[in-house]
Amino acid sequence: MAGPKGKVYIVGGGPGDPELLTLKAKAIIESSDVIIYADSLVHPDVVAFARPDAEIHGSKTLNLGEIMDITLQAVREGKTVARIQSGDPAVYGAILEQMQILEAEHVDYEIIPGVSAAFAAAARLKAELTVPGGSQTVIMTRVEGRVSMPPGEQLRDLAAHGCTLVLFLSITRTTGIVRELIEAGYPESTPVAVVYRVGWPDEKVIRGTLADLAEKVRAAKITLQAIIIVGQAVDPALLNPGADLHPDVSTSHLYSEDYTHLYRLGQSRRGAAQATPSATDEP
Ligand SMILES: C[S@@+](CC[C@H](N)C(=O)[O-])C[C@H]1O[C@@H](n2cnc3c(N)ncnc32)[C@H](O)[C@@H]1O
Incomplete structure (x- = not known):
């Protein structure tokens, strides 16, 4: 028709x-x-x-x-x-x-x-949300408000994965978020970042940990239009060459000189007669 x-x-x-x-x-x-x-x-x-x-x-x-x-x-x-x-x-x-x-x-x-604001916020934070050894999974979610969460999608359920969490529509609930994440096993020292109105002239960036998130958000008077990112991925220390990093965090193999993949032979295999790169372009 x-x-x-x-x-x-x-x-x-x-x-x-x-x-x-x-x-x-x-x-x-x-x-x-x-x-x-x-x-x-x-x-x-x-x-x-x-x-x-x-x-x-x-x-x-x-x-x-x-x-x-x-x-x-x-x-x-x-x-x-x-x-x-x-x-x-x-x-x-x-x-x-x-x-x-x-x-x-x-x-x-x-x-x-x-x-998405999620990726604009990650860019503003200079963060890779999928840091090998830190987390290879990103959960985009929100806390329950007027929209109820389906079974198994409460923050404490999602937190059981320990992965990078990106929270939309949740900035007024930071006290509850912190409580649920800590109860679910995230250490108080877990890095957290908030980006308010990313890309707007009045943009604000807050960095901290679960221990001080609620207080910092309150002090900055942020009550809407913010993304919260939780996890090792937003640890600013990751950017410092040679910094004392979380033991679980490593860097990707993809560009390491000895990593062989579909498009490039690792250093040690260059010149080897029968070198067969693996059929992957994944890190
Ligand atoms: C209705 S949702 C829309 C999300 C949108 N479709 C996206 O992909 O970014 C609105 C929520 O997105 C987030 N958001 C949208 N624009 C934003 C911005 N410029 N800075 C920070 N967060 C933003 C906030 O969490 C806000 O409460």
Whole structure:
């Protein structure tokens, strides 16, 4: 069944800095007839790429029905709609309910990925979230708020893995987070970092440990729009050459001179007649 002639793009608007938009996202924003953007989290400079004659709506005061009414009216008129979400739309983007309506109305739509605040925060911290020997797993989660957590996804359950944790939507719950993580076995000395409004002019970075996280967040008066990262990965000492590191933390083999893989022979195997690199490009 043919749907309306227009098209909807669900666009990842990134964490703030407009230079973190993908080229595709920028081109779509520049050419769209209608822009609906999450004005609580998407930087105004991202929307500034819109055509001067584009119809622009902030979504923070709109409910789902109102957003979809604007969207459906536009596509029925053959227009292109850019629905700009913060970060990457797939992470706490509340896009499923929008897509269900677009599907029901046979509207053509596409998702354009963006830089999640999780990765912008890691970049700001100069952190590799998957440090060999530290953690090879990253859990992105939130603490329970108005949305309840499914069974097995309480912080204490996830903490049992001891891996790198990235927490969205949780900055007002630092006291409970610290309590749960310590009860689950994270030492009080576990490194923690908070990045508030990464990519915005008023960005703040806090580094500490589980022992002082709650107090530092309180002192900085951060109550929203922050990412919390917990684990050895955000230990600033990792960046110091020759520093006395956590015994479990090592560096990747991938670029070590004696590591052989699909694309490169390790030093000791160079010149060996029958050297057969392993079929992997993984560290
Ligand atoms: C509704 S979620 C959207 C997440 C978004 N889709 C993403 O991928 O970054 C909102 C939460 O994302 C985080 N967040 C979004 N933008 C941020 C920013 N610029 N700096 C720090 N955290 C941010 C905060 O945890 C905030 O409470």
